[in-house]
Amino acid sequence: MSGPLISVQGLAVGFGGQPLLEGIGFEVEQGQVLVIIGESGCGKTLLLKNMIGLYRPLAGRVLIAGTDLAASEGDQRRAVQRKFGVAYQSGALFGSMSLLDNVRLPLEEYTRLDDAAIELVARLKLSQVGLLGSEAKMPAELSGGMQKRAAIARAMALDPAILFLDEPSAGLDPVTAAGIDQLILQLSDAQGITFVVVTHELASIFAIADRAVMLDREARGIIAAGKPEDLRDHSPHPRVARFFHREAAP
Amino acid sequence: MAKLDISTTEGELRMALGGRLDADGVAPIWQQARAALDRNRALPVRVEAAGVDYCDGAGLAFLVDLRRHPRQGGAAVEIQGLPERFRRLLDQFDPAAFRSAPAARQAGEGIFASIGRSAAALGLDLKSQVAFVGEAGRALALALRHPRQVRWRDTLAVAEAAGVNALPIVTLVAFILGVIIAYQSALTMRQFGAEVYVADLIGISMVRELAPLMTAILLAGRSGAAFAAEIATMRVNEEIDALSTFGFDPVPFLVLPRVLAAMVVTPVLAVYADGISILGGAVTLRLFQVPLVTFYNEVFSWVQMHDLLGGLFKCLVFGLVIAGIGCLRGLQTGNGAVAVGISTTRAVVSALVLIVVVDGAFAVVYYHLGI
Numbered sequence: 001m002s003g004p005l006i007s008v009q010g011l012a013v014g015f016g017g018q019p020l021l022e023g024i025g026f027e028v029e030q031g032q033v034l035v036i037i038g039e040s041g042c043g044k045t046l047l048l049k050n051m052i053g054l055y056r057p058l059a060g061r062v063l064i065a066g067t068d069l070a071a072s073e074g075d076q077r078r079a080v081q082r083k084f085g086v087a088y089q090s091g092a093l094f095g096s097m098s099l100l101d102n103v104r105l106p107l108e109e110y111t112r113l114d115d116a117a118i119e120l121v122a123r124l125k126l127s128q129v130g131l132l133g134s135e136a137k138m139p140a141e142l143s144g145g146m147q148k149r150a151a152i153a154r155a156m157a158l159d160p161a162i163l164f165l166d167e168p169s170a171g172l173d174p175v176t177a178a179g180i181d182q183l184i185l186q187l188s189d190a191q192g193i194t195f196v197v198v199t200h201e202l203a204s205i206f207a208i209a210d211r212a213v214m215l216d217r218e219a220r221g222i223i224a225a226g227k228p229e230d231l232r233d234h235s236p237h238p239r240v241a242r243f244f245h246r247e248a249a250p
Numbered sequence: 251m252a253k254l255d256i257s258t259t260e261g262e263l264r265m266a267l268g269g270r271l272d273a274d275g276v277a278p279i280w281q282q283a284r285a286a287l288d289r290n291r292a293l294p295v296r297v298e299a300a301g302v303d304y305c306d307g308a309g310l311a312f313l314v315d316l317r318r319h320p321r322q323g324g325a326a327v328e329i330q331g332l333p334e335r336f337r338r339l340l341d342q343f344d345p346a347a348f349r350s351a352p353a354a355r356q357a358g359e360g361i362f363a364s365i366g367r368s369a370a371a372l373g374l375d376l377k378s379q380v381a382f383v384g385e386a387g388r389a390l391a392l393a394l395r396h397p398r399q400v401r402w403r404d405t406l407a408v409a410e411a412a413g414v415n416a417l418p419i420v421t422l423v424a425f426i427l428g429v430i431i432a433y434q435s436a437l438t439m440r441q442f443g444a445e446v447y448v449a450d451l452i453g454i455s456m457v458r459e460l461a462p463l464m465t466a467i468l469l470a471g472r473s474g475a476a477f478a479a480e481i482a483t484m485r486v487n488e489e490i491d492a493l494s495t496f497g498f499d500p501v502p503f504l505v506l507p508r509v510l511a512a513m514v515v516t517p518v519l520a521v522y523a524d525g526i527s528i529l530g531g532a533v534t535l536r537l538f539q540v541p542l543v544t545f546y547n548e549v550f551s552w553v554q555m556h557d558l559l560g561g562l563f564k565c566l567v568f569g570l571v572i573a574g575i576g577c578l579r580g581l582q583t584g585n586g587a588v589a590v591g592i593s594t595t596r597a598v599v600s601a602l603v604l605i606v607v608v609d610g611a612f613a614v615v616y617y618h619l620g621i
Binding site: 095096100107110111112113114116117119120121123124125127128132135136138139140156157158159186189190191 | 272273274276277278280281306307308310311312314315335336338339342343347348352584585586587588589
């Protein structure tokens with residue numbers, strides 16, 4: 001397929017007809033790691049939820065592999081949904097299932113693999129996020145960091161072309177956070193998976209991002225886009241510079 | 251699609267792999283490959299993977315499955331020619347780590363162990379109920395001595411949600427109950443020409459028993475469940491922990507307003523239900539040619555003040571029990587969405603059981619007191 005894998009065009013998102021962000025447009029190429037950054041409350045997660053079709057945009061559209069998710073229904077919608085996996089901010093693991101069953105669920109529904117094969121695929125995913133040996137644990141028995149890693153394993157279950165991660169390393173210790181960065185890079189290099197990551201961990205932005213898009217509440221849109229190093233060193237916008245240099249607002 | 255050719259030559263098993271190793275690709279060849287390995291346990295295996303042009307998680311799982319296969323006498327499985335980028339992915343998995351079955355939940359225990367466990371759980375539950383009654387009692391006594399410390403605003407809000415908002419359903423159920431009982435008894439009483447005494451029957455049974463009981467059951471289903479679910483969710487979200495670290499005891503802070511509100515609201519709802527159900531009976535008896543005036547006189551000559559007060563006092567206790575058990579089950583919640591459901595179920599079931607037990611106890615006490 002030619003052209004960008006994800007294309008966001010003239011998007012306006014918000015609640016109750018009141019736009020929080022307007023005129024959002026960017027593209028993500030296959031294999032790229034795009035991070036969406038911005039101060040808390042600027043609408044990063046809202047933008048993400050519009051991109052994955054949970055909310056309907058107020059205006060504009062999001063094309064994933066050329067299909068507009070918001071405008072498609074039924075089998076077409078499911079076909080687009082199978083192209084991506086999502087790891088939510090709080091993990092959102094199914095509390096009544098063990099870790100292994102959480103990862104197995106999509107495999108059981110969407111592949112024709114037999115039981116032993118599904119189990120092995122699920123265990124490989126868990127071992128990739130460092131959770132081998134915890135298969136039988138229930139989500140409630142896990143620490144926050146383990147829940148986030150398990151959520152990534154579940155999002156990867158069907159080997160989607162795109163992974164959307166909502167703050168995958170927020171609140172994790174630096175070692176675990178670096179492990180998740182490494183995992184993202186490895187998956188993107190070796191399997192060509194495209195990533196859209198919402199984060200505000202500076203270290204992980206520089207480690208993983210090919211491109212960064214910075215949102216701003218006052219401007220109600222994108223105030224900077226490009227390589228994170230360029231944004232840090234050359235952005236004329238004071239709020240961008242403050243973000244990258246970790247300075248408090250005056 | 252993935253391709254697999256299996257051949258046996260010169261004392262080794264050869265598998266030539268090619269194509270796309272993804273979930274759709276490996277599904278048809280997986281069992282074939284596993285069967286071939288099972289048949290030739292003692293032969294060394296050479297997997298020629300140079301023809302693989304795509305390999306994702308499912309494909310890797312397939313390769314790991316080949317590598318982890320238990321072989322006899324050091325007959326290894328060797329994967330050759332796999333393109334470098336997939337090789338790196340494959341090498342991150344140690345096949346030995348996946349040879350054993352995943353750690354399972356603890357297996358089911360013997361019957362004696364589970365009987366013992368249930369009995370212990372029941373005993374602990376009884377203990378916690380007794381402790382909770384004590385705590386709630388202390389909080390109530392404290393509230394009587396220092397009424398300013400009670401959170402009256404919360405109490406009012408709960409009273410509105412549990413009382414005022416329950417009026418439509420109480421109206422409906424009470425009216426229908428009055429109609430049904432009047433109709434069923436009037437059909438029988440007519441054979442003796444005694445339709446007029448249905449009025450006494452309705453009055454006494456409603457005021458003493460049925461209206462309080464029905465109100466309590468409705469309250470348990472509506473508000474007992476709501477209390478449990480709300481407090482359980484607060485527990486799951488660590489809100490209860492936040493209250494405790496501010497030095498607020500959850501019992502006076504959360505439980506007391508709900509218990510007080512329920513104790514006020516239940517008798518009021520019961521009086522309302524008394525009236526509505528008797529109205530239902532009156533409307534029905536009009537069909538049996540009993541005039542409203544006759545009905546009115548019959549009811550009020552039979553139903554005494556102590557019948558009404560006896561019913562209302564019961565309601566006070568019902569309110570206490572329903573709100574108390576709802577809050578207790580909420581506070582006892584474990585972790586996660588499932589635990590909220592369990593707590594809510596337990597709250598309603600415990601409330602219903604206690605309502606029936608309390609009602610039975612009152613019947614005995616009232617009999618001996620001659621009420």
